[in-house]
Amino acid sequence: MSEATTAGPAEGKPLSLWLATAGATDFPQLQGTVEVDVAVIGGGIAGLTAALALKRSGRSVAVLEAGRVGTGVTGHTTGKVTSLHRLAYTALERSHGADAAGIYGKANQAAVEHVARVVAAEDISCGFRRVANYTFAGSEDALPQVRAEAELATRLGLPAAFTADVPLPFPVAGAVRFDDQAQIHAVQYLQGIAARVDGGGSFVFEGTRAVGLQDGPSVRVAAGNGTVLAAEAIVATNVPFGDHGRLGALCPPHRSYIVAAALDAPPLDATFISADEPMRSLLTAQLNGVTYLLTGGGGHPAAEHVDPAPRFASLAAYAHSRFGAGPVAYRWSTQDAMPSDGLPYVGPLNPDNRHAFVITALRKWGLTNGTAAALMLTDLLNGTPNEWAPLFDSNRAPLLPGPAAAGHTTADSTPDGLENSPDDVARQMADLALGDGKVIDAAGTSMACYRDQAGDIHAVSAICTHLGCTVGFNREDRTWDCPCHGSRFTVDGKVIQGPATEDLPPHPAP
Ligand SMILES: Cc1cc2nc3c(=O)[nH]c(=O)nc-3n(C[C@H](O)[C@H](O)[C@H](O)COP(=O)(O)OP(=O)(O)OC[C@H]3O[C@@H](n4cnc5c(N)ncnc54)[C@H](O)[C@@H]3O)c2cc1C
Ligand code: FES
CATH class of the missing domain: 3.50.50.60 (FAD/NAD(P)-binding domain)
Structure with missing residues (x-):
């Protein structure tokens, strides 16, 4: 099954449920x-x-x-605190061997217990709940993978079992279950x-x-x-x-999407992720008297230009059809670095x-x-x-070659070797819709142009201040995102997310 490809405007507030429901902090500069x-x-x-x-x-x-x-x-994040990472043990055993998979499991299981200890010892109120965590096979096709993961994780000494009894409101073929895992309000x-x-x-x-x-x-x-x-x-x-x-x-950023929609039911005592594609990650949480179902998925390399609206719509449709969830209240996306090994x-x-x-x-x-x-x-x-x-060890030799980073350009800049004439530049700027952005090559440099809702153009250099890749426009968040290592900038060039530490400088009007 592939992700939905068409959708109307995405529903819900473009804000993480966790940030919407956390208090504010005020530490000094x-x-x-x-x-x-x-x-x-x-x-x-x-x-x-x-x-x-x-x-x-x-x-x-x-x-x-x-x-x-x-x-x-x-x-x-979604908020799962678990050492069951979908089908990670099978993949790690294949690439690094069983001992390495076992160490990965031990470290992550110890982390679950560390979070539990910190919450208790430091008396932190953060919705910490013990839950079981499942990787489920939605179809018979994924069943052998789930069985294999359960068997391997059990051999590695993790709190794992294969089960056909999965507390989801729709039929599935089976799952690997890890007991005594947790979820938190991470903020x-x-x-x-x-x-x-x-x-x-x-x-x-x-x-x-x-x-x-x-x-x-x-x-x-x-x-x-x-x-x-x-x-x-x-x-x-x-x-x-x-x-x-x-x-x-070595660790290109990968973006994923989450929608939160109200459920007319108490929260489940479990969290879930599908072994099948398209991957779906599920968690329920009660906040301010409302039970929310978080449905995540739709992931892709951050370097790929993707319209987020169909991704959100596909997650919303899943939440509605599988759980009877109401309209989307919040939607958000984020990216994390994915190690090539x-x-x-x-x-x-x-x-x-x-x-x-x-x-x-x-x-x-x-x-x-x-x-x-x-x-x-x-x-x-x-x-x-x-x-x-x-x-x-951060100094280890890469097991697999990393993706080429430098010299990456985004899809909407001018192809190599073609120089825009001043008229082309003026036309491309004039064609920009309200709230849209585009990288335009002008006079030998790349300009990241954004037209605000009042019609004014904001132009900054499109060259990422980290290592010089060309940024691309993110239409959902209205940001300039770098495809190489994940730096993100406001439409006025201010750094939102590193590794860049310097802003994109203003670009003089051509
Ligand atoms: C959609 C999605 C769902 C996820 N769900 C789960 C889940 O359920 N369970 C799970 O275990 N993991 C989950 N993850 C992964 C997890 O959320 C991340 O791995 C983790 O939050 C990353 O933490 P971090 O400390 O590396 O980064 P961050 O939380 O980003 O912290 C880094 C901080 O550094 C600050 N910073 C950056 N540059 C500078 C600078 N130069 N000077 C000062 N500060 C700076 C940033 O502002 C930021 O606050 C999910 C990831 C995604 C994408
Ligand atoms: S070049 Fe590294 S994040 Fe942009």
């Missing part, structure tokens, strides 16, 4: 110089989990978050962690984008109006900066770095992969042996 043991760059699941674990182990930390904590990829979880990190000689700074990192006997992180001096630094910005694009090239990267930022570390490529399972990675780095920085860390 960094001003001046702060000295701590560890600088943590990025206030998502990876960075904040590491910051709290390091603080609880006796280290002082400063978290630098470009926006608000929890509003990055983690604020747009509330991170806000709770941030509140506990801040204070007692440790800090959380918001609205503070790190723009430079110098490794040496100690680390110096430059950010806006201030500097953090630290013994060590962790770059947990989802896609890192400061690695010269090495990791970004299936394993996150955790360890030194660059092979020669001694004090700068990285967490990236959480492969759309970052609530546990990011938690496990944070625990690995906490051990590494504290000199404690960690049995999982060698598998995830």
Whole structure:
């Protein structure tokens, strides 16, 4: 079955349910110089989990978050906290062997328990619920894959079983079930962690984008109006900066879509993902007295230009036909870095770095992969042996070639070798609809042009400030997105998501 290809305007508010229902945070911007043991760059699941674990182990930390904590990829997640990652064990055994699959499972299962412990020990109110998690075969075709995953996961010592008894309101062929997994309101979880990190000689700074990192006997992180001096630094910005694009090239971003619609039923005690294509990821949650069904899927490499409306419509149709869900209340999409060899990267930022570390490529399972990675780095920085860390070593040789990154251009720019005349440029600008954007090549440079609702043109350079790829227009979010390593910019060129740390400069009118 393929994704729907036609749809009217997408329903619902274009906003993550989690961000819509979380309170606000108000940590200050960094001003001046702060000295701590560890600088943590990025206030998502990876960075904040590491910051709290390091603080609880006796280290002082400063978290630098470009926006608000929890509003990055983690604020747009589905919310499953589980070591069952669809059919990951079968794939990992094939590519890396059974031992590696077992370590991946141990690390992620320990991460589930770490989240549970943090919620209890730190008394964080975040809708944490123990649920079973299922990968189901919607058809007989997918049944052998599901059986194989259940058998392998059981052999690896994970809390797995094959079952034909799947608590979905429509018939399926069978499933692998992991017991005692969990779900959370990830934004509330991170806000709770941030509140506990801040204070007692440790800090959380918001609205503070790190723009430079110098490794040496100690680390110096430059950010806006201030500097953090630290013994060590962790770059947990989802896609890192400061690695010269090495990791970004091995882990291309992949985008997915979620709709949340009200259900006239209590939440289920389980979360689900289909083994069949098109993949569907399902979770229910009760928020402000309403039960919402989250339906996710429609994923594609972020480099592909895709109209999101049919993706959202297809998810909404599934929620309605399979669960009787009402109209879509919220819809959103986000992207995560996907490692070409299936394993996150955790360890030194660059092979020669001694004090700068990285967490990236959480492969759309970052609530546990990011938690496990944070625990690995906490051990590494504290000199404690960690049995999982060698598998995830950020300096490992790539198992599979990464995609070529540099020189990528988006579909709507002028083909190589063709130069637009001034008249062509003027015509293309005039043809831009209200609220639409296009990359137009003019006088040897690429211009990212957006026409706002008042009809005014906003023109910025289309050359991504990370490593020089050409950005493309995202019509759903009205942003300029880079296909290479996932940087995203507003229509006025301001960085929304790294690895870029510098804005797209304004482009002079041609
Ligand atoms: C649609 C979708 C659904 C998903 N569902 C699940 C799920 O159910 N369960 C699961 O385990 N995983 C899920 N994932 C994956 C998971 O959400 C991510 O892997 C995880 O949230 C990534 O966390 P992070 O800390 O790497 O990134 P982020 O949450 O993005 O945190 C990085 C932070 O760094 C900040 N930052 C960036 N650059 C700078 C800079 N230069 N200076 C300062 N700050 C900076 C950003 O603002 C951001 O807040 C899903 C992913 C997708 C795409
Ligand atoms: S070139 Fe790397 S994100 Fe744009």
